Amino acid sequence: MEHDTHRSRDCRDYEDVVVIGSSAAGLYAAARIARGGRQVCVLEAKATPDPAPRTLIVTDQFTKQTSHSARSSILNEIRRFELFTDGRSAQIELKQPDLIIERSRLIRSLSEEAQHAGVTLRYDTRFLDLSPNANGLHVQVDRSGKREELHALSVVGADGAASRVARAAGWPPVETVPLVQAVVKLPKDCPLDTTRVWFIPDDTPYFYWMIPESSERAAVGVIGEHGRATKACFDRFLETKGFEPLEWQGARIPVYKRWVPVQRTVGNGEVYLVGDAAAQVKVSTVGGIVTGFRGARGVADTILQKSTTELRTLRRELGAHWLIRRALHDFKQQDYSRLVDLLNVSTRESLGAINRDESTRLLWSVIRRQPKLVLLGLRGLLLGKR
Ligand SMILES: Cc1cc2nc3c(=O)[nH]c(=O)nc-3n(C[C@H](O)[C@H](O)[C@H](O)COP(=O)(O)OP(=O)(O)OC[C@H]3O[C@@H](n4cnc5c(N)ncnc54)[C@H](O)[C@@H]3O)c2cc1C
Known part of the structure; x- marks a missing residue:
């Protein structure tokens, strides 16, 4: 059923831009x-x-990108990371707090803002295909079970990792990995302002985490490589830690391997990709909100014929995260143990002072302060190549 209350007007047969x-x-x-x-x-x-x-x-970059109302999705602030591996641990104090946000609240407030800006939202309308026409693009949709056609000058694919828009316009599929989260009771020994991260390379080349969302609840999660094996490791991890899942959250997330050009010309029309559809995800941590906003801003600027600086800096940023992931991806247990041991005071300070959305700066700062870490990273890169 369509929600008319969330629509100021219906989409016209001819639109400038269909997202x-x-x-x-x-x-x-x-x-x-x-x-x-x-x-x-x-x-x-x-x-x-x-x-x-x-x-x-998300990092505090989120507050610079969003309005006051979108910030109502913030549930909690994180001031410290605790890293664990093989009985060792290290703490990183953050200069600027990370933010815990709730996605459904964020989307509701973004949709109100969009409507306020004059955007029409139409639900129960699935994109099926697109093709060129004399003035732009035909957009075929399934609207509440009925086929319909719209016309647009530009189409923006913001339809996630399995983007049908991308396939219709000829982009190749992006690789994805499974991400599973369980909401659990916040353990008594975990402070509300602390995120915990566990590196267990026998289970996953990524990591497990726990992010407190309130004094009652936390989200525990893992990124893996294969759906079933990841879920089996996650169940074991939850059991070992004594966490009882209250709710499950999960989806497949794109893995950024190289820059996905965000624009293609189809006939007389233009097709763009933003967010997960363009793999605009920090592959070191698989966070896609801040980078997806940056990609969205870059595409909006391109459509409005403004500068494309945002896309250039986003590309550099995603590339730096790819380098970090490549360095870590083949780490064995002893490498993680060394990594945690090597996190001396000055490195911890630089990791805490610069957020994950400024990774090029972060990399340079770590190189200056802790060359041994760089050697460890280079070893990881070489192992990855092999
Ligand atoms: C469990 C979990 C935890 C995560 N944790 C974090 C985190 O801590 N920090 C972080 O930054 N990121 C995190 N991410 C990643 C982040 O959620 C995503 O990167 C982000 O939501 C992507 O937004 P998007 O708008 O690009 O795509 P999506 O959120 O995937 O939205 C795609 C939209 O397109 C619609 N759609 C799809 N196909 C069609 C079609 N054919 N026609 C019409 N509509 C269509 C879908 O219904 C959906 O509404 C997490 C992801 C998961 C699954």
Whole structure:
């Protein structure tokens, strides 16, 4: 059923810009393009504007990107990271707190902002295909079980990791990995302002984490490589730690391996990708909110014929995260043990002073302060190559 209350007007047969997907990146892009004076319509496959809840951690960059109302999605602030591996641990104090946000609240407030900017939202409308026409693009959709066609000058694919827009316009698929989270009771020994990270390379080349969202609840999660094996390791991890899952959250997340060009010309029309659809995810931590907003901003600026600096700096940033992931990906237990041991006071300070959304600065700072860490990273890179 369509939610008319969330729509100021219906999409017209001819739109300037049609955005596919009403999640974080799509709504952010839509609002920005509409504020630039263009007619924008967002099509969303889900029948209702009620996104699934998801507990996320972002850097304080989020507050610079969003409005006051989007910041109502912030549940908690993180001031410290505790890293664990093989009986060892290290703490990193953050100069600027990380933020715990709730995704469904964020999406609701972004959709209100988009509508305020003049964007039309249409639910229960699944994008099927696109093809060129004389003035731009035909967009074929399934609207509440019926096939319909719209026309647009530009289409923005914000339809996630398995983007159908990307396939329709000829982009190759992006690789994805499974991410599973369970909401659990916050353990008594874990302070509300502390995120815990466990490196267990026998289970996953990524890591486990626990992010407290309130004095009652925390989200525990893992990124793996293969769905079933990841879930089996996660179940074992939860049991070992004595965590009882209260809720489950999960999806496949793109793995950034190289820059995905965000624009393609199809006939007389333009197709763009933003967010997970363009793998705009920090592959070192698999965080996609802040980088997806940056990609959305870059595409909006391109459509509005403004500067493309945002896309250039995002590309550099995602590349630096890829380098970090490559260095860590083949770490064995002894490498993680050394890594935690090597985190001396000055390195911990630089890791805490610069956030994960400024990784090029972070890398240079670590190279200056802790060359041994760099050698360890280089070893990881060489192992990865082998
Ligand atoms: C459990 C979990 C925890 C995470 N934790 C973090 C974290 O801590 N920090 C962080 O930064 N990131 C995190 N992420 C990643 C982050 O959530 C994603 O990068 C981000 O949500 C991607 O947003 P998006 O708008 O690009 O795509 P999505 O959120 O995937 O949205 C795509 C939208 O498109 C719609 N759609 C799809 N196909 C069609 C179609 N054919 N027609 C119309 N609509 C369509 C979908 O219904 C959906 O609304 C996490 C992800 C998961 C799964």
